[in-house]
Amino acid sequence: MDIIEKANEEAIRRMLGAEPVLIDVMPAGDIVPNLEDKMILHAGPPIEWDRMCGPMQGAIAGITVFEGWANDLDQAVTMAASGEIRFDANHHHDAVGPMTGMTTISQPMLVVENRTTGNKSYCAINEGLGKVMRFGGNDAEVLNRLAWIRDVLGPAMGKALRDMGGVELKPLIARGLSMGDEMHQRNVACSGLVLRAIAAAMAKTSDDSIALSEALAFISANDQFHLNIAMAMGKAIMDPVRNIEGSSIVTAMSRNGTDFGIRVSGTGDEWFTAPVEMPEGLYFVGYSEADANPDMGDSTIVETIGLGGFAMGASPAVAGFVGAGAASEAANYTHRMSEICASENPEWTIPSMDYLGVPTGIDVRLVVDSGIAPTINTGIAHREPGIGQVGAGVVRAPMACFEQAVRRLAEKLGIS
């Protein structure tokens, strides 16, 4: 249909024309639109307390204590269940967050500006692996680390980024793809590239050598440090693609541990949801599928822009890590995702696939017609709050979300 094809051409033009730049780190309360006191933004489509999974409730209890709204976790749970704390989806506030995706007023947020369109998107700083809040961790160790990120790391990064004028992310991603990252479950190359880009400016703007040393050591030790930057970048790229009349391109995929939700350009900001699926993957020693929580997080914005599971071919090492099969099979994932995308990205290419551009612009029509669901590389959280990550795997987006979107788009276009 001509209107859909033309609308999708415009959607792809906006995606490929984006110029995302990491420009700052600032407290969420100063920059995230409509974020208020005693308000928690979470990953995924909107959800109420009673339907939240264990890690999500655990993280909410922890962040409520962290913000000083409750004295302890028990009081925090009582407040959350009584409605004293308000919840909303990160995506409704120009933000994204990995796994549980907690965003509250005092947290430092990475700021990515799309210089083509001028919009900004936000994501909290990655806490590292193991027992962390994004996986539902909420004890003193978790809260003390968050306080250090708020008081030391965030301000240091913000000063450095302002001083140096930001870090252009498009070329950084291109280089990371050539170094074996897919930017969802493997970010070791891009994390190193970010450190290289900002270390000198952090040293220049620091007046505390011990704090500087700790900040640089923290970034160096975290292979997934870049994930949250990639997420804010994904949001900054996709937000200007929203609301193109007739477009069947997906603008967001996200999950809250209970529901998986997608948004499609031509249907505005409506969520199409279905029960989230369990990841299939590999577990850390001592854990099994019985410990796993259903899929969770806003990090699927990375797949929405053609990275993560869509760029698996760039990252044979990650195929083994997430239990997706032999390294030689990684390219097959990318080829399959090409079948459900409207285009490819000529600036983000995969050298080992003869410089094939990553699949770009998920078309809900192609997903439903082919029966090929988007492949997502994901971390696996323990189903109980407070334990953390127990594995990594692959999960597929539920087909029901895409079927709903196709029907709704047809309805809006008067097709029956």
Add this chain to the structure above:
Amino acid sequence: MASDKDTPSLLGGKLSVINVGLDKFATELADHDVPVVHLDWKPPAGGDPALAALLSKMGA
């Protein structure tokens, strides 16, 4: 349409198979060292005729 006369020669000779759809048939043959190429195929729209018709009108 194969006749009864043709059938014995089909089963008596060496098989090379292209399997379309369910991969179980392909893996069974592969387990018995039969050369097989599997084509991963599903009916459009998961076999839902109304949805498939809608997609057709939408240019899919």
